[in-house]
Amino acid sequence: MIVVLGGGPAGRMAAIRLAAAKKEVLLVEPKGKESGIGGQCLHFGCMPVCALNDLARMIVLARRLHERGMTDTVPEFNFGKVMEETLAVQQKIAGILDHETRTAGVDVVYGKSGRVDGRRVFISDDEIDAEAVIVATGSRPNVPKIPGIDLAGVYTPHTLWGLRELPKNLVIVGGSVMAAEFAYIFAAFGSRVTVLARSGFVKDLDTHLRAVAIKELAGIDIREGTTVSGIEGTDKVTGVRFTSAGKEETIGADAVFLAAGLVPNAEMIAGVEKGPDGEIRVNDRMQTSVPGVYACGDVAGAPFLTPVARHEGIVAADNILGTERHMDYTKIPQAIYLAHDLAFCGSGNEGSASLALPGPAGPGTFWSVPYGDTGLAKIFADPATGEIEGMCAAGPAGGVIAGYLAFLMRRHISVHDFEEFIEVHPSTDGVYGLAKYASEILKKRTGE
Missing domain, CATH: 3.30.390.30 (FAD/NAD-linked reductase, C-terminal dimerisation domain)
Incomplete structure (x- = not known):
């Protein structure tokens, strides 16, 4: 038996690949079946961004057509209903993925945690005799240690989907791709959005492409070189305190969204070599420092991209099957x-x-x-x-x-x-x- 820990893009692709080769595969997903497999991409990243971005683009176009006198009104929308319908579609996709994975011959187990200690593999408290194990336990949002971070109204990509009322004043902490995408979405929806970037905002983009991004985010207050020192409020967020150019400022907010990056979920994995951020170190065959133990996807660190995770899963599976295959990170779109x-x-x-x-x-x-x-x-x-x-x-x-x-x-x-x-x-x-x-x-x- 081959055990795969995690049902995100990396683990699922690896499991299907192995099952296609007639291997007995056990895929362990800690989420309950009602949430389903799909990982970060389906539940907290790519898919919900698609859902909200589709609506945001439609609203922006509707406003432009209205401004030019071609339509009578700009359609209104129910934010709470949008979030509910997004969840419904996510669950439908998760069901499709479950069916596809089981049909491929993979045994999927929900609601149980997996852990690894060297070459030993455990499902909950039961040790499993595994021919090989693939760790694909994904990642979680990085939550900086800031006073007030636990106040109601502070959201991460994993908790945002509990939001049912559109914020009037939203502060986004972070200068990443995720910060840019959600800034565009909420500004299009009508929120006043402020972005607090610790260094540069989407600083690694090509100069021309970054200029396009800044133009498309016109109207959003983007502050670079800031340090968030605290989130204010008693029972709920009322503002964010930060330092910029040596001066401390406070900006009002009824919601704060943390877009400060991702952290590998590797705490349950012991006895393998890890990097400075807790990521499991692998070679280009997705092999860890322990023979028979592989890791792929976000748990193996950057670049935290779904297509890369899928390909890493295939590389890991092929090497388990005896086909030497190497991961190539050049020219990743x-x-x-x-x-x-x-x-x-x-x-x-x-x-x-x-x-x-x-x-x-x-x-x-x-x-x-x-x-x-x-x-x-x-x-x-x-x-x-x-x-x-x-x-x-x-x-x-x-x-x-x-x-x-x-x-x-x-x-x-x-x-x-x-x-x-x-x-x-x-x-x-x-x-x-x-x-x-x-x-x-x-x-x-x-x-x-």
Whole structure:
């Protein structure tokens, strides 16, 4: 028997892969069956962000159409009902995942905790004789030690879904992708939003893409270089105290959302080597320091991305099955979901050629033209060979574009290959046109 601890993207994919090879697989999910499998992505991250972002984008578009006199009203919405319906859809997806996993031949056990001590595996208090174990116990929100952090009205990504009334004044603590996504959502819903970032806000984004993000978050008070010193209130949050540029300030708030990153769930795993943040250390085969014990997904540390977790699960399963497979972390596509999908993959090196242009008008951006925010297309290329080294795409399908282009970049595609590319029109994808243009420029430079 092979034991998989955790039913998130990493554990579930590993379990299905192993079951397909006719292995006996026990998947242990500590959540009850009523919550279901699916992990951080389904219950607290990607899917609920999709749910709320869909509504936020619809509201923003409705306001624009109303501003230009094309519609009579802007639709109102029931925030509490939105949260309830989001949960209902999440539960439906969890049921589909459960059926899919069991149909694949995996034995799923809910409501029991798993732990590992070296090579020994326990389900609750019972030791299990396992051929191998995969630890895929995921992560949880990082909750900083701040006075008042336990007050009512302070939420994490795991507790936000208990909120039923739209906050009037929301303070978001953090400068990450999650902070940006929820800032956009709640501002679109009508909350006054303040973001307190400890250092820079989405500071690792490409310069052009970050400029798009800041533009799409117009109206949100973004404070960088802040230190939160306390959350004020007696029974419920009334404000947040912070220091900025050496000066202490207090801002009123009826809700605080903590977007301060994730922490690996590895406390129940002993006897294996761990990193400074508690993450389980693995090699590129997802093997831990203990033979027969593998780890994948968020519990193995950054980058905390669902597609990466899924792939890590497959790599772990294949190595258990005797097929040597290595995890490759190069050219991983990512996206931030604001008014557009702000997607990116790779970057330029010193000496790289780069081109950037506004995104074209098309489905989802036609009515953005008057506001000058049709998105962005940007590529980085080797000036000698034309090989694409990185890209950015901001638009309705930016995430899809980044995914496919990342695949092509791993196969060393060049801008010159796009000379034969025929696009679907109309489209909001400006990357292909930029690649064709870059090909012309580079050929002129080299005299071809």
